[in-house]
Amino acid sequence: DAKVAAGYVFHVGKLASGSVAAGDSCMVKVxxxxxxxxxxxxxxxxxxxxxxxxxxxxxxxxxxxxxxxxxxxxxxxxxxxxxxxxxxxxxxxxxxxxxxxxxxxxxxxxxxxxxxxxxxxxxxxxxxxxxxxxxxxxxxxxxxxxxxxxxxxxxxxxxxxxxxxxxxxxxxxxxxxxxxxxxxxxxxxxxxxxxxxASEAIARAATFKARVAKLDGVKEAAALEAQLGELKREVDSVTMPTVAKSEIKDLLAKHSKRVVDMGKKAAAANKKKAVDEAVQFVKAKAAEGKNACVLKIDVGADTKALTEAVDASLKAEPSFSMIVFSSDDGKKKKVLAYAGVSKDAIAKGLDAPKWVRESLAICGGKGGGKPDRAQGQGSKIENLAQAMAKAEELAATLG
Ligand SMILES: [Zn+2]
CATH class of the missing domain: 3.30.980.10 (Threonyl-trna Synthetase; Chain A, domain 2)
Structure with a gap:
């Protein structure tokens, strides 16, 4: 350090070895x-x-x-x-x-x-x-x-x-x-x-940006989510210009939205596929001369999709009755059921709420509704096959 006082410049330092005394001459090096x-x-x-x-x-x-x-x-x-x-x-x-x-x-x-x-x-x-x-x-x-x-x-x-x-x-x-x-x-x-x-920080930002740019070409949701997650975890630990970092974070946020949109699209496509399959299944059963069926579709906990599957199927075959199951083994395990019963079947004694309740009881569930439409929910996914067998049994009483 150097200090100025009383018109003098003082150099402050530490003595590494030897000794100094007043009057000694010294050499100062910058x-x-x-x-x-x-x-x-x-x-x-x-x-x-x-x-x-x-x-x-x-x-x-x-x-x-x-x-x-x-x-x-x-x-x-x-x-x-x-x-x-x-x-x-x-x-x-x-x-x-x-x-x-x-x-x-x-x-x-x-x-x-x-x-x-x-x-x-x-x-x-x-x-x-x-x-x-x-x-x-x-x-x-x-x-x-x-x-x-x-x-x-x-x-x-x-x-x-x-x-x-x-x-x-x-x-x-x-x-x-x-x-x-x-x-x-x-x-x-x-x-x-x-x-x-500074040059190194700028170069690091450019390298990072190039990695983010590669996400544009990733069209598959799971792959995008994985690569995005890695970049998100890394970005804060990289020393780079704060402006570049903020631009990069904006880009990462855009890709996060893409992941969400992809998920929504996939869910919508999955739902449509499940509904279409249910309609085809019911049409085929009706063509065989059947008047009721038990079906499982893959829509997770999407109650609306279950309802749609039943409504669309029974619109195509109004004298048909059906009960549709779906399960969700996410954090909260769920078994869903939705039943639609035709007027003829009601007259013959098939009651939609009863159909749902008695089947779902095996999954530890409950249900309710009107004679022609009922829904319910249970939690024991592992008993789903037995619940469906019970539903078949109840449908068979229709003859
Ligand atoms: Zn200055």
């Missing part, structure tokens, strides 16, 4: 590689400060910042989260500033004159030295001072700052916003990276 990374992030902080003013609000002010060789953290006042679209614009603006290879300039200027610069950023409450160091991006401090009130100055990053900076924005290589969050009432925090870390 770790340029680390310093460059810090300068990258610091210059990016200035660009971010401007981009926030350009894209969020003229009232955005710096509330704190932390710059190291890995990341930059910037706190600012804003009473709501910065949405993904705006974060995307900010990120793009800084990437563009890097691509434009803008010069980064600094110079000590008298405090009074420097304060005249239009659009200048200074941290409120901070005491600045006189002369003060002005750091400007895209326009030299001399040019600024020649016309401090110029309107265009508002579009430039001009700050009072004593920190380490790049000479040119292109040295930052890349920029990525990695997170945006609230840290206190009315204060937001952006975490971002430059250089290799």
């Amino acid at each position: 770790d340029y590689e680390r310093r460059h990374k810090i300068a990258n992030n610091h210059t990016a902080t200035h660009m971010l400060n401007l981009a926030l003013r350009n894209n969020v609000s003229d009232d955005v002010q710096q509330k704190g910042s932390l710059v190291d060789d890995e990341k930059l953290r910037f706190d600012f006042n804003n009473n709501k989260p910065v949405n993904a679209k705006t974060l995307g614009k900010i990120e793009k603006e800084i990437q563009d500033d890097i691509a434009k290879s803008l010069g980064v300039y600094y110079k000590d200027v008298s405090l009074k004159e420097a304060k005249e610069i239009y659009g200048l950023r200074a941290v409120f409450g901070e005491v600045y030295p006189d002369p003060v160091r002005v750091v400007s991006i895209g326009k030299s401090v001399e040019d600024l001072m020649s016309d401090p009130k110029a309107k265009e100055n508002y579009n430039l990053s001009i700050e009072f700052c004593g920190g380490t900076h790049l000479d040119n924005t292109k040295e930052a290589e890349s920029f990525a916003i990695l997170n945006e969050e609230g840290i206190a009432k009315g204060v937001r925090r952006i975490l971002a990276a430059t250089g290799k870390l």
Whole structure:
């Protein structure tokens, strides 16, 4: 660390070995590689400060910042989260500033004159030295001072700052916003990276996006659900630009909806197939001279499908009687039954509620309804075959 006090620069360090005494001479060496990374992030902080003013609000002010060789953290006042679209614009603006290879300039200027610069950023409450160091991006401090009130100055990053900076924005290589969050009432925090870390995050997002794009070609519900689940579990653990992550999450949500739609379509198709099969079955039995049947169809706990199967079949064969079963072995085990009885059969003593009740009793179930239509539900799926045998027995009493 280095500190300035009483006109001296103090370098603070730890003694690794040997000893030092007052009056010893020493050599100070800068770790340029680390310093460059810090300068990258610091210059990016200035660009971010401007981009926030350009894209969020003229009232955005710096509330704190932390710059190291890995990341930059910037706190600012804003009473709501910065949405993904705006974060995307900010990120793009800084990437563009890097691509434009803008010069980064600094110079000590008298405090009074420097304060005249239009659009200048200074941290409120901070005491600045006189002369003060002005750091400007895209326009030299001399040019600024020649016309401090110029309107265009508002579009430039001009700050009072004593920190380490790049000479040119292109040295930052890349920029990525990695997170945006609230840290206190009315204060937001952006975490971002430059250089290799930013490029790597951007590359990871591209790879992930390519994997998500492959989902478009998956037309089968179970396969889509499996691949989607894997990507959903992974997405939060991957460090990538927050804007890209939000886009990816939107895409994943779209595919989740596709899975639901596929499920609905499959259920509708399954229901139609079950109803059609019941109608065909009843027609065939009627053609054989039968007047009643017991049938199981595969519609799970879909009561409406059972009703439809019976109504459609008996519409085709009005003098026929039938009882249809279906079972659902999901979390809650269910056996459903629905019976439809013709007028003739009622006259001969076949009662729909009784037919349902006595058959379903074997499955631990109950039922009720009117003489021509009744329904019921039980839970012992394992006894379904016996229940159907009982239903056959009751139907046989019709002769
Ligand atoms: Zn600074």
